[in-house]
Amino acid sequence: MENPRTQETRAGWWAGALRLSHRASLGLLVLVGIWLLLFVRSPRLDHGDRTVLTMWQVRGSEDVDPPVPQWFNESQDQVHVNAVGLPFMEIEQKFLTAAVGKIPPDLFEYFGSVAQWSTRGALMPLDEFMERDGFDRDAIFPALWEEMKWDGRTFAVPTGSANEAFYWNKEHFRAAGLDPERPPRTWRELEEFAVKLTTHDDQGNILQAGYIPGYWSPFPTPLFLNWPVQLGARFLSEDGTRVSLAQPAAIEALDWEGRLFERLGREALMRRRSSFGFGPQHGFISGQLSMIVHKSSFPEEIEKDAPNLDYGVAPLPIPDGGRQAVIAGSVWIGIPAGARNPEAAWEFIKFYASAPVQARNARFAAEMDLAAFFPANIQAANSGFQQSLPHMDVFVDSMAFAHPSTVVPLAHTQFWRAYQTAWDGVMRGQIPAKEALMQAEREVQRALDQQLEYNRFYADHLDRRETARAKTGGK
Amino acid sequence: MAAHPSRAHGLATWINRREWLVGYLFASPWLLGFLIFSLVPILLSFYYSFCKYDVLRPPMFVGLDNYRYLFMESPRFLTAIANTLYYTAVRLPLMMVGSLALAMLLARPMPGIGLARTIYYMPSIVSGVALSIIWLWMFNPQFGLINRSLAIFGVPGPLWLESPNWSKEAIILMGIWSLGGGRMVVLIAGINAIPNQLYEAARVDGANRWQQLRHITLPQLSGPLFLLTIVEVITSFQVFTEAYLMTRGGPLNSSLFYNLELYFVAFQDYDMGLASAMAWILFAATMIVTFLLFAASRRLVYYESGKP
Numbered sequence: 001m002e003n004p005r006t007q008e009t010r011a012g013w014w015a016g017a018l019r020l021s022h023r024a025s026l027g028l029l030v031l032v033g034i035w036l037l038l039f040v041r042s043p044r045l046d047h048g049d050r051t052v053l054t055m056w057q058v059r060g061s062e063d064v065d066p067p068v069p070q071w072f073n074e075s076q077d078q079v080h081v082n083a084v085g086l087p088f089m090e091i092e093q094k095f096l097t098a099a100v101g102k103i104p105p106d107l108f109e110y111f112g113s114v115a116q117w118s119t120r121g122a123l124m125p126l127d128e129f130m131e132r133d134g135f136d137r138d139a140i141f142p143a144l145w146e147e148m149k150w151d152g153r154t155f156a157v158p159t160g161s162a163n164e165a166f167y168w169n170k171e172h173f174r175a176a177g178l179d180p181e182r183p184p185r186t187w188r189e190l191e192e193f194a195v196k197l198t199t200h201d202d203q204g205n206i207l208q209a210g211y212i213p214g215y216w217s218p219f220p221t222p223l224f225l226n227w228p229v230q231l232g233a234r235f236l237s238e239d240g241t242r243v244s245l246a247q248p249a250a251i252e253a254l255d256w257e258g259r260l261f262e263r264l265g266r267e268a269l270m271r272r273r274s275s276f277g278f279g280p281q282h283g284f285i286s287g288q289l290s291m292i293v294h295k296s297s298f299p300e301e302i303e304k305d306a307p308n309l310d311y312g313v314a315p316l317p318i319p320d321g322g323r324q325a326v327i328a329g330s331v332w333i334g335i336p337a338g339a340r341n342p343e344a345a346w347e348f349i350k351f352y353a354s355a356p357v358q359a360r361n362a363r364f365a366a367e368m369d370l371a372a373f374f375p376a377n378i379q380a381a382n383s384g385f386q387q388s389l390p391h392m393d394v395f396v397d398s399m400a401f402a403h404p405s406t407v408v409p410l411a412h413t414q415f416w417r418a419y420q421t422a423w424d425g426v427m428r429g430q431i432p433a434k435e436a437l438m439q440a441e442r443e444v445q446r447a448l449d450q451q452l453e454y455n456r457f458y459a460d461h462l463d464r465r466e467t468a469r470a471k472t473g474g475k
Numbered sequence: 476m477a478a479h480p481s482r483a484h485g486l487a488t489w490i491n492r493r494e495w496l497v498g499y500l501f502a503s504p505w506l507l508g509f510l511i512f513s514l515v516p517i518l519l520s521f522y523y524s525f526c527k528y529d530v531l532r533p534p535m536f537v538g539l540d541n542y543r544y545l546f547m548e549s550p551r552f553l554t555a556i557a558n559t560l561y562y563t564a565v566r567l568p569l570m571m572v573g574s575l576a577l578a579m580l581l582a583r584p585m586p587g588i589g590l591a592r593t594i595y596y597m598p599s600i601v602s603g604v605a606l607s608i609i610w611l612w613m614f615n616p617q618f619g620l621i622n623r624s625l626a627i628f629g630v631p632g633p634l635w636l637e638s639p640n641w642s643k644e645a646i647i648l649m650g651i652w653s654l655g656g657g658r659m660v661v662l663i664a665g666i667n668a669i670p671n672q673l674y675e676a677a678r679v680d681g682a683n684r685w686q687q688l689r690h691i692t693l694p695q696l697s698g699p700l701f702l703l704t705i706v707e708v709i710t711s712f713q714v715f716t717e718a719y720l721m722t723r724g725g726p727l728n729s730s731l732f733y734n735l736e737l738y739f740v741a742f743q744d745y746d747m748g749l750a751s752a753m754a755w756i757l758f759a760a761t762m763i764v765t766f767l768l769f770a771a772s773r774r775l776v777y778y779e780s781g782k783p
Binding site for chain 2: 093096120122267275425428439
């Protein structure tokens with residue numbers, strides 16, 4: 001009588017286990033379902049029959065909603081654009097994850113290097129749309145287009161511009177016996193004025209700094225490409241395979257900055273620099289620094305933290321035998337590869353890039369004190385949006401001689417890191433400019449070589465996939 | 476009525492198996508999570524360490540090239556290792572002596588001792604980000620509290636985070652201040668567990684304070700001290716937040732620690748293959764050091780039960 005009972009209990013056990021695992025797996029399924037509902041597809045509001053697009057962009061918690069999607073949604077009844085703001089610290093990784101998971105947003109607005117995404121197949125080329133609709137490229141500052149391109153194709157459209165200029169404190173100029181309306185026009189004058197404007201206490205500490213090479217914000221990221229570009233430096237060969245950092249123009253510029261740093265008192269200057277902070281504690285805003293190279297968004301910061309500061313803005317001083325040049329960046333918008341509604345997304349991009357919308361957006365931004373960028377559209381940039389923002393005409397005019405900030409598209413981050421290390425070493429007098437730049441060049445060249453090899457591998461991979469698809473499609 | 480032995484055995488396995496299954500079912504969310512989100516990525520990262528991989532495109536196999544580059548060519552990798560070893564070597568003894576001294580001071584029952592312990596412990600529960608921002612101001616060369624205090628005695632303070640010669644020391648100082656309290660709590664528990672008779676017997680035999688410390692407190696504390704040594708080494712190997720927020724590895728890569736460089740390679744350059752190789756090297760190094768510490772502990776650590 002033993003065996004059957006054991007069998008029975010065995011069967012009961014299995015049944016129980018099955019029931020249990022059945023229930024458990026059902027519960028798990030429900031959980032996963034809820035999770036999917038919550039996270040994978042963001043809840044969509046009802047917009048009737050409209051095609052709903054999601055746009056990702058950088059937005060801080062205190063920023064207001066961007067007006068352009070709203071204007072677009074009001075302008076027609078086919079498409080609804082939903083703008084989602086993401087923190088700067090997260091947006092790159094989120095976009096990367098979404099792109100790999102093949103659920104990218106329909107539109108991606110970002111600043112920083114387009115190449116980071118275009119060279120790795122994360123953005124869709126827009127040339128066909130542009131050709132078809134007769135998109136007027138010339139309406140946008142030419143300097144900005146170069147960064148939008150990769151391998152002969154265009155991957156994004158600039159929607160805003162930013163560049164740099166020279167700021168000086170007029171009161172300091174007066175106190176030092178300089179003409180407050182005349183900024184230094186050459187490197188030599190900059191050096192001369194900087195020495196005149198620097199004051200010390202009796203222990204040798206700097207009280208008022210005339211100029212601090214590279215300093216523009218408390219972040220240790222100097223602005224350093226303007227000077228070599230003024231001397232005609234080109235950092236990448238025509239065919240994009242050879243990096244040349246240790247070239248005469250770059251060496252001369254870096255060497256000059258290093259000598260200037262030393263002349264103004266290296267240690268004391270660093271001590272002074274590190275006492276500057278953010279906002280009202282910024283060196284120039286707090287009136288402890290007389291001259292600075294800073295971005296086009298700086299007047300607004302000054303307006304906010306030191307509205308009574310008496311200052312001027314002019315193009316950068318130029319070297320003997322050099323030419324006027326400045327580094328420009330942009331905010332751009334693109335359509336991620338694999339987005340489901342490129343047609344509708346392209347309609348929005350055209351709307352965004354048009355002169356009236358750009359001008360209206362700039363006026364809105366100026367009123368709301370949000371003007372980190374000025375229009376990428378030339379007509380809109382000259383439309384007088386800047387009335388409430390003094391000095392903006394200097395930046396708009398400077399676009400005529402602007403250069404892109406991405407100089408080695410395939411090794412952008414490596415370039416900046418290597419160049420910054422070289423720059424810092426020279427400023428501290430630890431290494432001669434030429435040697436520092438040669439080290440940096442080796443590092444960037446190695447990164448570039450590897451990227452080129454990876455690109456070839458990826459092109460082959462796409463070819464193989466294409467062939468495989470053609471074969472199975474032929475059957 | 477005695478149960479048949481085999482039947483009793485059958486029942487036992489039946490209950491056992493059922494419990495076994497239910498146990499695993501209950502643990503399954505964690506198990507699945509571990510398998511899918513930890514084990515698979517860990518194994519994949521080992522494969523990626525032999526590849527060029529930027530997440531967006533498929534990995535390209537490059538053999539040992541990442542490892543070769545790190546040891547033979549990279550201008551930063553060896554610097555990062557040297558910085559991290561220096562950080563560990565300087566911080567470990569300072570932290571051990573500091574927290575032990577603190578623990579011995581605060582182990583005695585005194586009025587207000589709870590408050591004192593709380594105050595010393597508090598920095599360990601403050602987020603590293605907030606601490607870094609505060610210490611950024613403490614270390615400010617011109618207006619910071621530290622250099623201002625030094626100036627009172629006529630000592631010109633260094634540039635701290637702005638100086639390649641002082642940035643590591645600054646971060647070590649901050650680490651000891653912020654984590655010493657947590658280490659102290661462990662040691663206080665250890666000190667209070669030492670039987671009082673040992674001290675009484677020693678005093679009867681005429682042992683002085685130093686001899687008591689040397690021959691009773693330290694041997695009796697060898698267990699907690701060993702634990703803290705391992706924790707210290709591992710956390711020092713992983714130092715990241717302070718350098719990321721305060722110096723970004725600068726000036727001149729003087730505070731470029733291993734994990735910071737790993738972060739830059741992974742999340743700025745998106746060179747996940749190289750970053751994976753770095754992660755596995757760090758893993759191997761941590762394993763080896765921990766193993767060596769355990770080997771050494773056989774001679775140095777006292778266990779009351781007679782075995783570890």
